[in-house]
Amino acid sequence: MATRKLYAGAKLREVRTRVGLTQTDFAARLGMSLPYLNQMENNNRPVSTTVLLALAREFGFDVTELGAGDDERLVSDMREALADPVFSDAVPLADLRLVGANAPALARAFLGLHRAYRDGAERLASLDAALGQSGLSAPSPWEEVRDFFHYCDNYVDAVDRAAEMLAARMKGDIDAGLARYWDNRNTRVTLADSPRLRQHDLKAGTLVLSSRASAATNRFQQLHQVALNSHADLLDATLDLARFSSSDARAIARTGLANYFAGAVLMPYEAFRTAAEDTRHDLERLARRFGASLEQVAHRLSTLQRTGAKGLPFFFVRVDQAGQITKRHSATRLQFARFGGACPLWNVHAAFATPGQFLRQLAETPDGVRYLCLARDISAPGGSFDAPVRRHAMALGCEVRHAPRVVYADGLDLSGRFEPIGVSCRICERVNCHQRAVPPLERPLTIDPNDRGVLPYDL
Incomplete structure (x- = not known):
């Protein structure tokens, strides 16, 4: 090639x-x-x-x-948008690459227009009463925030370094550091049997955490509140640079940045990157060492994108039982579906059937790139008999050339068979896929009523 x-x-x-x-x-x-x-x-x-x-x-x-850079992400996003049935003609990949490289602003404007179209179609289909007031010219606040993190590589340098400095002041003992922080601010931290994870009353000087949550979750929630209380100026400066189009988007992004700060204090950049290499990216060992959850560790691994000190490039994604992607980031060439669910051949869907187990998969995307994929169910109990269980599974992976640096590759035949996976059926070019939901946009169909295979058409 x-x-x-x-x-x-x-x-x-x-x-x-x-x-x-x-x-x-x-x-x-x-x-x-x-x-x-x-x-x-x-x-x-x-x-x-x-x-x-x-x-x-x-x-x-x-x-x-x-x-x-952004061009490959823009190309992937444009291909998905152009797979919408509203577009009858396929656009050559070479043309999309030219747009992504030479006119990224135009590409983003096109994606924004397509989001506005989808938003309008969904509102009309559901007879949304707020149609006339919501304005269809902008993406939804959630999509706008998702794109913000997507295009900054899920790494926010100023926030990450501020978190690392706070972790250094805590000298490796987060719990003791948090106790000092709240004591200095005359804030009493208590636990309550409640589904609410965190309730902070600045005037009353109280922070109430849920006794139903794990220690890692409560630690994370306290650090989130520290970000809101003591690093508000930093968060606001970052949000000002992002120039979100609505107050809702800014509020969602503020929560996202506070979460980012909390994770970066729990797992400070250099210490975490070194430990990740030393443990060969063993999620369980890293979770124990840094007092974090498996999901927090996996997500942090995908953010190690500091200039001059990058970690191993991972992708990270979280899906629900319907296959909808609720969190995603990729520091690899693999870009996830922005519209619709994930490829059904991907092992992340099987994780729900094997709770508590890590599933490994060697997979190959249509562009010929091969990956080591790891999947695990991370469903969280509600903490009481009548509380609902939040069911999710996560996937973490890297290109197979990095596999020797990852413990989960041990014992796998890296020269053996790789499962063919894709991103979205409408842009996947695989001809013989038994799980295909809809035909690919860029392939002509042959339909013979007297000759039927697995699918009712041939490509």
Whole structure:
């Protein structure tokens, strides 16, 4: 297979802006002519190996950032949007890559328009009484926040470093550090037999946690409140930069950033990255060491994207019993379905039938990339007989070339059979899939009433 050329003009311009150099000075530092740099920044030329080496040498730049920009995510998102039946004609993948690399703002505008269309269609279908007041020109607040984390690689540097500094002040004892924090603020922390995870009354000086929750959950909830109380300015500054279109989106993102802060205090970046490598990414050992849940550990592994100190690139996803994705992030080339459920051939769906067990799968996506996939049921009991159980499963994985660094690959034949999986049926190009729900948009169909296979059509 031919090596794909790297066009990363937008990212290259971002690097130049970050170091505060003009095109002329930047070209001189990289040892090239100004016209040559200009051509690369405008994606008329690919970024060469010589330039990559010069970026690393002159600026200490992590060159893997150039290959992990927004363009591939935008291409994946546009392919999914164009799989909507409202679009009758397929758009060649090469055209989508050109748009993603050269006109990312246009790509995001298209995705926003498609979200608005879907939102309007859903409201009309359900006879939503608020149709005339909600405004269909913007994505839903939840989707807007999801995209914010999606396009910043689920890593927020300022928040992550502030959390790491707080963890350092707590000197490795989070519980003792939290006790001091609340004592200094004259806040009494109590437990109550309640389904509410956290209730904070600043005036009364009380923080009530649920006795039904685990110790890891209560620890996390306290750190979330610390973020809201003592790092409000940092959260607000980050939210200001994001420029959310509605107060609801900003409020949801604020909760997301406070959660991010809590996880980063529990699992401070450098300490956690080192421990992850030392344990070969053993989730249970990491959970014990950092007093976190398996889900918190898996999610944290997918956020290790600090420039110059990146961890092993993982994808992380959480699904419900209907296959709907409720959390997702990928630091790999695998991008999850934004619309609809996940591929039924993926082992995450089988995790519900094997509670308490880790399932391993070697899988291959249609682009030929192979992955080590790990799945586990993470359903949480309600804490009482009449409380509902929240049923979810999570998946964590990496490209198989990284598998020797992961304990869950031990004993697997990495040269053996790989399960064919996809992202979404409407954009999956596999011809012979027995679990296909709908035909792919880009393939013509052959329908013979006298010749029937597993599916009522052939591709």
